[in-house]
Every structure is written in C-alpha cells, then in structure tokens.
Amino acid sequence: GRMRSVKDLPSYPGWLPVIGHLHLLLGYEEKKLWTVFKQICDEATRRGGVMAFYLGPSALTFVSDPEDVQLVSRYCQEKHYMYDMAKPWLGNGLLTADTATWKITRKVMNLAFTPQMLNGFMSVFNSQAQRLTTQFEDNPERTFVPHTMLTINNLETICLTSIAFDPQKHKELFERYRVAISNIFALLVQRFLRFWLQSPFIYKFSKLKTQTDMVIKDLHNLSNTVIQKRKAIIESKEHLVKEDQFRPLMDIILELSKEKGLSDRQVREEMDTIIFGGHDTTANTLTFALMLLGSDLEKQEKVYQEIIEVMGHSDRDVEKEDLLKLVYLEKVIKETLRLYPIAPAFPRVSTSELKIKTYTFPAGSTFVVDAFNLHRHSVWGPDAEEFKPERWEKLDSWPKEYMPFGVGRRTCIGKMYAMMSMKISLAHLLRRFKVTSDISKLTLKMDSLLRPESGHVITLELRK
Numbered sequence: 001g002r003m004r005s006v007k008d009l010p011s012y013p014g015w016l017p018v019i020g021h022l023h024l025l026l027g028y029e030e031k032k033l034w035t036v037f038k039q040i041c042d043e044a045t046r047r048g049g050v051m052a053f054y055l056g057p058s059a060l061t062f063v064s065d066p067e068d069v070q071l072v073s074r075y076c077q078e079k080h081y082m083y084d085m086a087k088p089w090l091g092n093g094l095l096t097a098d099t100a101t102w103k104i105t106r107k108v109m110n111l112a113f114t115p116q117m118l119n120g121f122m123s124v125f126n127s128q129a130q131r132l133t134t135q136f137e138d139n140p141e142r143t144f145v146p147h148t149m150l151t152i153n154n155l156e157t158i159c160l161t162s163i164a165f166d167p168q169k170h171k172e173l174f175e176r177y178r179v180a181i182s183n184i185f186a187l188l189v190q191r192f193l194r195f196w197l198q199s200p201f202i203y204k205f206s207k208l209k210t211q212t213d214m215v216i217k218d219l220h221n222l223s224n225t226v227i228q229k230r231k232a233i234i235e236s237k238e239h240l241v242k243e244d245q246f247r248p249l250m251d252i253i254l255e256l257s258k259e260k261g262l263s264d265r266q267v268r269e270e271m272d273t274i275i276f277g278g279h280d281t282t283a284n285t286l287t288f289a290l291m292l293l294g295s296d297l298e299k300q301e302k303v304y305q306e307i308i309e310v311m312g313h314s315d316r317d318v319e320k321e322d323l324l325k326l327v328y329l330e331k332v333i334k335e336t337l338r339l340y341p342i343a344p345a346f347p348r349v350s351t352s353e354l355k356i357k358t359y360t361f362p363a364g365s366t367f368v369v370d371a372f373n374l375h376r377h378s379v380w381g382p383d384a385e386e387f388k389p390e391r392w393e394k395l396d397s398w399p400k401e402y403m404p405f406g407v408g409r410r411t412c413i414g415k416m417y418a419m420m421s422m423k424i425s426l427a428h429l430l431r432r433f434k435v436t437s438d439i440s441k442l443t444l445k446m447d448s449l450l451r452p453e454s455g456h457v458i459t460l461e462l463r464k
Ligand code: HEM
Pocket: 094, 095, 096, 106, 273, 274, 275, 277, 278, 279, 281, 282, 285, 337, 342, 343, 346, 403, 404, 405, 406, 407, 410, 411, 412, 413, 414, 415, 417, 418
C-alpha cells in the first residue's frame, strides 16, 4: 500500500495550534496525569495502534502493537529530552545518559551487576525481609496500607546494597535523604507539566528551580560524603573479599573506576542513578503483588504451599537454591508486572528513518512505547485482563510482548536484583501472613512510576 507521512497520523482529540495537546496536562496532579495518560494510550489503541499526541509542535507517537514495539525498541535508542530534566540530579548516569556516553558506562556497570554480586546481597535481602515481616507483625492495625513500610524498606535495601549506607546507624541522615528523594521527583514532574518551565530561560528565574536545586544539593552532598568515606576505607585497609561475601556495589564501581577511568563525579552519578532506579520500584511492585494475591486466595494458597514445600515450616533465610525452586512465586511476580508495569511507557527517539504500519517517520521522531496496553494486547488472549500466573507455564520466559523492564538495549540493569529481592520479600511475608484485600477498589496514579493511589489496604492474619 501507499506510505503516508507523519502529518497523516491520527491525532488525539483536542489539538490546538502552537501548543498542540499541552493544555491537557495543565493542573498538575498525579492522579490526573495517569488518567490523561491512560486515555491517550487507550485512544491510540482504538485508532489502530498508532497515534500522535503533540507536545507543542513535536509529536509523540504512541505504539502498542507487538510488531511496532519491536521496531521501535530495535531502531530507537536515543532517549527523549524529558529525561534531561533529571540531569541536574543524575547527570550522565545510565538512565539519563546520551547514547555515546551510555555505551561506555553500561559496559563498566555490567561488570558490577554480576551473579556473584547478587549472591553477596542475599543476606541483606533476607534481613530486610525479616525486618519488614516484623514491622507488619508489630503494626497495631491488622488492616492497613503497607505502602509506606514497603517503600522505606526498599530504600533501606538499596542504600545498603549500593553505597553501604546503614539507615539504622544514621537515622537522621537517612530520614533527610528519604524526604529529599521523595520530593525530588514531584519537583521534576512539575517542571515537565508546567511546560513553559521547560524553557531553560524561564526556568532559571522560577521558584521551582530554587526549590529543586536545594533538594538536589542535599542529595549530592549525601552521596558525595558516603562515596568519599568509602573510598578512604577501601584505600586504607587491605581489602580481602571472600567469594559470595557482601560487598556494596560502590566498592566494585570504585575499583572499576580506576581501571576504566571514571571520574569521582561519574561514580557519584552512577550511584545516584542506581539509588533512583532501585529506591521504590520493588516496593510498588510488591504492593501490587499483595493486592493481587490478597484478592485471589486460591492463588495465594498455591504460593504458600510452594514456600512450605521448599522451605519447610521454619523461618530460616531464603537460600540461593530455594530461589530456583520457587517457580510459582516467580510466575506471580511476572504476572504482577504484566498487569501493573510500574514503568508503563517509554519515550524513545529514532536515529534513522523508520516505517511503522503505513507511515514513514523521519529520523528524530519520538515514539512512546505503551507497555501497559502491550501487556493487555489481544496476543495475550481473551483473559488478558485477568491475574493468571499459570499462563506463564506455556510462555517463553521473556516473550516479546512483555516489557516490564524496558525496551531494546537500554533495559533495566537491576532486573535480576529486583526479581531476587522481591521473591525473598514475598517468601518471608507470605509464609507468615495470610493477606486479604480488594483489588477492585484500587485506583492508580503516576509520576515517574505507576503507583497505587487509593484502595490499597490489606488485612493480615498470622499463619499458625
Ligand atoms: C520491579 C522493579 C523494577 C522495574 C519494573 C524496573 C524497570 C525499569 C525500566 C522499565 C527501565 C528502562 C527505563 C527507560 O527506558 O527509561 C529501567 C532502567 C533502569 N533501572 Fe530498573 N526497574 C526495576 C528495579 C530496578 C532496581 C532494583 C535497580 C537498581 C538496583 C534499577 C536500576 C535501573 C537503572 C540503572 C536503569 C537504567 C539502565 C540503562 O539505561 O542502562 N531498576 N528499569
């Protein structure tokens, strides 16, 4: 058939000259952002799986059909300028780096994210899961929103494993860091949504910039201090490390940095990026998993029976060997990430001409991969909306219609870390408690991630 140009693309209703669809984003509110975003994604699906949404004059093309998503993930490596808004904090760390820089640093970082390193983290994952279980048990309420406890636990874990910062020893500093990190994203998203502030000139004189700069200064101070201290420790002592022994990521990266010529600043940017990438991602996924299992007691029982089969009726730590045997639990986590991909969409920019359906896109076009709808595409079958961990028995381990950890080469570096830590947390929690909840009451919101907004209460019953 005849190829058409971008101008012929169906466009989302409500387009206005000059500003395009930006006015739809006005009135910043996380819940609204998710509502608008979901409407755009759903409309794109209705319009045949490819549709434009205009940020001013520049089009974002939404795609959610498996073949189109494949093309975009293969041919569009460059990140969108909206990532630049996080650069004052994360600099050229993996997440925000331009492709040329990323190619070099990702190779170095891959050398740190090894199975040995993860095995060394098992003790931290286990003690953090024990801690969480105790907190749930000590909570005076049997029915409560677990989200804050999960989020704090998640941040503690990433601080321990990445920079060996122990929140129990530095309670005040940790609390300051926790508040700063929860503020920074709200501030960055505000800049994006108050689109006039995207202009560096206007932004320069705004109150938002003053606020943001202060928070970033705090965040940088903390990571700089911790890194410098650690560097001194490493250099002052003989560093004998046994295999499988815990070593924070930073040690490995500091070592590699000498070999590979990373500056102190680069080390800081990578550590800040790791902490950002891992600070509440597993917490959100765990909240969704508890909601799903709490609303389906039959499947929860199946998980429980598996845990008992593998670990017996003890409260011992989860060992490396156990992880491989907790196969149904793994399916539960995958299915949770299918229905609730915490990163529901990824913007990417093409570096060459690209043909999608009947349209020809020039280099420099922006696509938004809509993972939320991809995960509900008809290829998943008529029960795509249902929580069915069993479906994974018949699927490839990572089918191409499944992208909870991102697209193309710039996928999540923390995927194995996340799977391991979530498995361990759930094994500890689910053998101690029976969870009930009502997922039909769950509402969602979005800032940098997809999060529960309300209705995410759970009720715990201690298992005998
Ligand atoms: C359930 C847990 C997690 C999910 C669903 C998840 C998802 C993702 C996704 C979708 C991306 C790609 C983002 C994009 O294209 O812009 C990504 C990138 C990244 N994630 Fe994760 N993530 C998780 C946990 C973690 C953890 C625990 C860490 C750190 C230990 C981490 C560190 C990173 C980093 C550094 C990147 C940038 C990678 C690069 O561009 O090279 N993530 N993650």
